[in-house]
Amino acid sequence: MYIYRISQEHRDIAKAEIETLIGPVVSLDDNLFLVESYGPKAKKLAYTKQVYKILASGTDTQELLSSPIEDNYRFDAIGEETLPLADRLYALHQKKVSLEQYDHHYVLFSLETTYFTEEIYVNTDTGQERRAHQRAYNHPTSMHPLLAKAMINLSGATSFIDPFCGAGGILIEGAKMGYEVLGADISEEMIERAEQNLKALGYIAQLSVQDALTIESEYEAVVTDLPYGKNSVLESKELYDQFLEHAKNITSTLVLGSQQGSLTDLHGWTEAYRFPVYVHKSLTREILVLKKG
Numbered sequence: 001m002y003i004y005r006i007s008q009e010h011r012d013i014a015k016a017e018i019e020t021l022i023g024p025v026v027s028l029d030d031n032l033f034l035v036e037s038y039g040p041k042a043k044k045l046a047y048t049k050q051v052y053k054i055l056a057s058g059t060d061t062q063e064l065l066s067s068p069i070e071d072n073y074r075f076d077a078i079g080e081e082t083l084p085l086a087d088r089l090y091a092l093h094q095k096k097v098s099l100e101q102y103d104h105h106y107v108l109f110s111l112e113t114t115y116f117t118e119e120i121y122v123n124t125d126t127g128q129e130r131r132a133h134q135r136a137y138n139h140p141t142s143m144h145p146l147l148a149k150a151m152i153n154l155s156g157a158t159s160f161i162d163p164f165c166g167a168g169g170i171l172i173e174g175a176k177m178g179y180e181v182l183g184a185d186i187s188e189e190m191i192e193r194a195e196q197n198l199k200a201l202g203y204i205a206q207l208s209v210q211d212a213l214t215i216e217s218e219y220e221a222v223v224t225d226l227p228y229g230k231n232s233v234l235e236s237k238e239l240y241d242q243f244l245e246h247a248k249n250i251t252s253t254l255v256l257g258s259q260q261g262s263l264t265d266l267h268g269w270t271e272a273y274r275f276p277v278y279v280h281k282s283l284t285r286e287i288l289v290l291k292k293g
């Protein structure tokens, strides 16, 4: 068993990402989840910050602290003061402690049950260097790279099309994850920008200038940030309605960013998840995961 620690932002999305890529979760705390497995896919999660392997659990802290440990370690406790616990741990083990250059990081979680764990993964990807203003060509409505990455994870797919790809923010994340990505946009200028942005980071994607409502082939998933009506929700509604209808011909999984309140009629798609994401005071995005049937 493992404990996944998520970042505080977008807690519900973080949980859904784990459920989609790894499996069911049990909530231990605001940002800690108990999960049965851990594998390469866990490293793709956008909002999981650390994974801990449970070495022992129970209610007897003294017994847990006496679990075998390795040399050159660091110890921390969560939910209880570290120092008195660390003193007890040092007394129990004649091992080398190293707070900076450690090979093993043990963490004790004092929750309803106490867990003695070893940290096995730290996610250092903040997406910062891939943010829109850092790109060769910038687009004002581009979403944060970590949100794009989470949307891809919510699709559960390893290849997808973004039919409103704009400057390519979602495609960049998909390409970085090693997935096969395709992009289309009605604007030739946007496709050129997407191409430049991908190229600047050393990625390639199949891109085409096309109206999303005429796309014909079938895809494992559609992951996209729909265009937003500049003046009103109603402005985008007609395109959204047409796209939901058309998308039935091209995929069985849709992960959509849209303007909150504009996707009410789902045209027969089943809602798996819906999350509000605050952008600025006049725009809240909604992330929706829809399944066919």
Ligand SMILES: C[S@@+](CC[C@H](N)C(=O)[O-])C[C@H]1O[C@@H](n2cnc3c(N)ncnc32)[C@H](O)[C@@H]1O
Residues within 6 Å of the ligand: 139, 141, 142, 143, 163, 164, 165, 166, 167, 168, 169, 170, 184, 185, 186, 187, 190, 210, 211, 212, 213, 224, 225, 226, 227, 228
């Ligand atoms: C919200 S932006 C996408 C932003 C993108 N996620 C990014 O990171 O840059 C929406 C894009 O949809 C495109 N678009 C609008 N109507 C379209 C249509 N009918 N078919 C395809 N693309 C369309 C616009 O040109 C615009 O680039």
